[in-house]
Amino acid sequence: MQFWIIQGLNSLSLGGLLFLLSSGFSLIFGLMRLANLTHGAFFMLGTYFGATALRSWSGLNIWVTALGAGIAVAIIGGLFERLVLTRLKTNPLGQVLVTLGMSFIISDACLMLWGGDSIPVPTPRNLQAPTRVFGFVFPTYRLVLVACAIVAAIVLYFLIERTRVGAMIRAGVDDRQMARAVGIPVSRLFTLVFCLGAGIAGAGGVLGGPILSAYPGLDADMLPLALIVVILGGIGSLLGAFIGSFIIGFVYTFGTALFPELAYIILFLPMIFVIAFRPQGLFGRVGA
C-alpha cells in the first residue's frame, strides 16, 4: 500500500513538473504554429541556474530563485525570438530547425560551463521534514510541487480566459490574419508568449531541481516527455496539457517503478492509442 501511495505522489509531482514544461510549449505552438524544440533546453538552463544560485548563497529562497531563473530564461528566449525566429516568419520548417540548432548550442554550452557531473539541487530546508497524512509519510517538497503546478494552471487559465491580453492571444490562435486585421499586434504577442513559455519552463526547471538534479542530457530526457504530453493532450490546449501531464506522470513513474527497462515503451502506448482514435489529441480542436 505504501508503495502505491508513494509512487502515486511521485507521479503527481512529475505530472506537475511536466505541466510547467508543456504548458509553455503548447501555448507557443498554439499561437505561433512553432514546435519549439529548444523547450527542453530552457528547462535544463533553469535547473542549472537554480543549482548554481542555491548552492552559492545558502540563505536563498527557492521561490525567489525560480522567479529569477524564470526571468533570465525568458530574456534569453525573447532575444532568440526577436533576433532569429522573426526573420523566418515565412519559413515554418526553418523555424523548427533553428530551435533544434539552438537546443544543441544551449545544451553544449551547459556542458562546457557546468561540466559532465550531475549537480544536486538542495531541497529547501523548511520543506525537508516529511508530512504525515492519514498515517502515511510524504515528502513535503513533492506535495508543494503539485500545489505549484495547480496554482500555475489556475493563473494561466485566468490569464488566457479572463484578461485582455489573453483574449488577444486566443484571437491570434483562432485566426491570426483576422486578429491582425482588427489591430491586434500579433508580432508583439508572439514575443510575449515565447518569453512566457520559456520563463515557465525555466522556473519549472528550478522547481524540478531538488527531484531531478541538474545533469547533461536533462533536456533530451524532458523534451520527449513534453512532446508526448502535447501530442496526447492536444496541441495548443491548456486543459489538454494539464490532463496529459498527469497521465504521462503516472504512466512514466509506474512504468519506471514496475518495469524499469521497458518504461520508454510503456510511455508511448497512450500516445499510440490517442493518435489512433483521436489524431488531434484529447482536447485539441480539429485541424489545430
Place this chain on the structure above:
Amino acid sequence: MKWIAATLLAVLFLFPPFVAGDFYVNLASQILIAAIFALSLNLLVGFGGMTSLGHASYLGVAAYVSALLTSRYGFGHGMAAIIAIAGTIAMAAFFGVIALRATGLGFLMITLALSQVLWGLAYRLSNVTNGDNGIAGLNRPAPFGISLDTPTAFYWFTLIVATFAFLTMAVFVSSSFGSSLKGVRDQPRRMAALGFNPWMIRWITFIYAGFWGGVSGLLYVYYNKYIHPTSLSTTSSAEALLGVIAGGSGTLGGPVVGAALVLLLKNYASAYVERWNMLLGLVFLFIVLMMPAGIVPGLARLAAGLRRRSR
C-alpha cells in the same frame, strides 16, 4: 552541365583508393554511408514534404539488430542482414502508420518522440543492448569470401552499395510513382480528387526510406565494428537532416554534397575543437538563415545565371 557534374563526381569517388592513404579512404567510406542515409531521408523531406526528425531510428535499429545477431546469437552475416532489414521495414511500416496520422509539424513531433523512445530504450535496456557501453568487438562480413577488413576493400564494397542506392532512388523519384509523390507533396487534395490515395503514397515512401536507412545502418555498423546509443540520438537524425537541407532538399545530388560537408566538418572540427554539438547548432542557424534552399540549388541558380549572361 548535369552530365559533366555527374562524371566529375564519379571520377572523384573512383579516385581515393589509388592516391590517398588509409585515413582518407576510410573518410570516403564514411561519406558514402552518410550519403546513403541522407538520400533516404531526402525521399521523405525533399520529395515527400514529410520532415522527419527521427530517421536515425532506422539506421540505429538495423545496426543494433545485426550487431546483436552476429555477436550474441551466432548468426552469419547474410542471415543477420536479412533479418535486420526485414525488421527495419516492419518497424518503418508500423511507425509510418502512427506518424502519418499527422502532417507537417505534428509528423515531425511524432517521429521525434518515437525515435527518442528508441534511444531511451537502447540506453536503459542494458541487458540486451549493453546500455552506455555499446556493443563492441564486431566483425565485418566477407561476401563471396572476400575479406572487407582493409580500408580499400571496404571502400569498394561501400561504393558499389552506394552507387546502387543512388541509382535506385533516382529511378524511384523519376518514376510515375515519384511524380505522384511530388504531387501529393504539393497538392494533396487535388491528388486525392484525381483518385490517388495520398496516405498510401506517403506510407510506401516512408517504408522505402526506412529500408535505405536500414541499409546505411548495416554499412555503418560494418564500418565501425561498434554500436552505441548515440547512433539513435536526435543529434544523429539532425546531422542527416542538416546534410539534406544544406545540400538542397528535393535534389538528388544535394544530400550527397550536404552529407559529405557535414561529415568533413565533423571530422576536421573534432580535431581542433571539442564542441561538435555547439558547432552543429551554429551551422544549423547559419544554413537556415543564409541559404535556406541549400548549396546545390544555389550553385545551379548561379550556373544558370552565368549561362544566361554569356548568351
